[in-house]
Amino acid sequence: MSRFKSKKGKGSAAINTSSLPDIIFMLLFFFMVTTVMREVTLKVKLKLPMATEVQKLAKKSLVSYIYIGPPVNSKLLGTNSRIQLNDMFATVDNIQEFVAQEREDREEADRKYITTSLKVDGMTKMGIVTDVKQELRKAGALKINYSTRKGDR
Amino acid sequence: MARRASPEINAGSMADIAFLLLIFFLVTTTMDVDSGITRRLPPPALDDVDDVPVKDRNVLKVLINSHDRLLIDGKPGNVSMLKAKVIDFMAIHHNDDSYPEFTIKYIKELGLEMEMSKGIISLKNDRGTSYEMYIAVQNELASAFHSMKDELSLRLYGLKFDQLINKDETKAINKAVPVRVSEAEPEDIGGK
Numbered sequence: 001m002s003r004f005k006s007k008k009g010k011g012s013a014a015i016n017t018s019s020l021p022d023i024i025f026m027l028l029f030f031f032m033v034t035t036v037m038r039e040v041t042l043k044v045k046l047k048l049p050m051a052t053e054v055q056k057l058a059k060k061s062l063v064s065y066i067y068i069g070p071p072v073n074s075k076l077l078g079t080n081s082r083i084q085l086n087d088m089f090a091t092v093d094n095i096q097e098f099v100a101q102e103r104e105d106r107e108e109a110d111r112k113y114i115t116t117s118l119k120v121d122g123m124t125k126m127g128i129v130t131d132v133k134q135e136l137r138k139a140g141a142l143k144i145n146y147s148t149r150k151g152d153r
Numbered sequence: 154m155a156r157r158a159s160p161e162i163n164a165g166s167m168a169d170i171a172f173l174l175l176i177f178f179l180v181t182t183t184m185d186v187d188s189g190i191t192r193r194l195p196p197p198a199l200d201d202v203d204d205v206p207v208k209d210r211n212v213l214k215v216l217i218n219s220h221d222r223l224l225i226d227g228k229p230g231n232v233s234m235l236k237a238k239v240i241d242f243m244a245i246h247h248n249d250d251s252y253p254e255f256t257i258k259y260i261k262e263l264g265l266e267m268e269m270s271k272g273i274i275s276l277k278n279d280r281g282t283s284y285e286m287y288i289a290v291q292n293e294l295a296s297a298f299h300s301m302k303d304e305l306s307l308r309l310y311g312l313k314f315d316q317l318i319n320k321d322e323t324k325a326i327n328k329a330v331p332v333r334v335s336e337a338e339p340e341d342i343g344g345k
Contacts (some may be wrong), residue, residue, distance in 0.1 A: 017162045021164065024171035031178035049288040053295035054188040063187065120284050127280030129287070142270060146288055149188040 007151075044069035044084050045121075049122040052150035062113050064102040066095070067129060069121030081124040083132065095135035119147040190291055198338070211253040214241045217290060220279025232289050239297035243270050243333075250282045262325035263309070267330075278335040294334055302330045 046069050057063055067084040073079035083090050085098045103111050116136060120129055136144060155186040206284050215235070216224040223230050225238055246252035246266045253272035269343050274294060278287055306326050310317060 017168070021167040021171050021315060025166055025176055028171055028175045028178065029176065031182055035178055035182045051190055051288055051292040053190060053292050053299055054189050057189070058185040077288045101330050117189065121286035122283065124284040124323070125280060126278050126282040126287050129284055132279065133194060142194040142196065144194055145189040145191045146291065147187060148288060150188060
């Protein structure tokens with residue numbers, strides 16, 4: 001009997017929670033650091049097509065993006081697909097300049113690894129995409145990636 | 154000195170505040186990795202270089218018109234039959250003139266001689282083709298070459314291509330099954 005008594009006398013000690021905030025803060029900082037805020041505001045609608053044979057783009061810092069799709073503000077700008085580079089609408093003629101700028105921004109050793117990711121809306125006509133591809137060829141940005149979502153159609 | 158003992162700040166709610174922030178960042182974080190179909194564009198065409206002549210039997214023409222209709226080797230088709238067609242076309246057929254020629258090539262990485270098809274898939278699209286259709290066709294072509302790589306990899310190493318760990322093996326397979334897709338210079342037939 002004495003065994004039970006002794007246990008009752010002590011009572012269960014409360015778990016020390018004083019380090020809980022520290023743990024949570026640690027997690028918080030992890031997520032704060034890993035969060036990448038989108039640096040461009042999309043001015044075009046993008047509904048990427050589906051594909052099954054996708055490869056991941058390894059180094060995000062070595063990817064430059066070209067967005068093509070119908071403008072978000074379709075009342076003012078119509079529904080024809082447009083090209084967006086950085087934060088602005090652009091035309092096909094701006095592509096070479098854009099590629100040169102993107103090269104300039106990277107370190108010299110990394111320049112040949114730059115991939116151009118084409119984020120193109122599924123409803124876009126190939127004409128504009130072809131024009132962009134021709135310009136990329138002229139600019140020497142030969143590595144491209146057709147951005148898609150993974151999954152069956 | 155009569156100093157009031159400063160009351161200790163209650164830190165019990167600190168965890169709650171931190172939790173709140175944590176949940177905010179958890180929700181806003183998008184861990185999406187960009188993925189897509191990677192391709193290499195051909196270097197810009199020089200004006201004074203003529204097109205390389207390729208024998209007709211070595212080319213599988215895939216055309217997409219402005220209404221997203223497919224023409225495979227002169228016959229109308231759809232996306233689902235493209236893969237089988239490509240695999241059949243790129244396979245080695247002895248003594249059959251309707252299939253592409255092949256050469257016997259020594260592949261250093263494999264250390265053995267392989268029969269390599271001279272076949273080329275020629276993909277041509279109209280300016281009016283939708284991007285969705287174009288990607289569907291590209292995907293189908295990629296998937297055809299992928300399964301050819303899988304097949305060879307299974308035969309040689311007993312593993313699927315994606316499961317290969319050794320870099321040299323991956324390289325060897327890539328060398329033995331090159332992705333032979335050529336994109337023709339675009340034409341404007343169907344209008345924008």
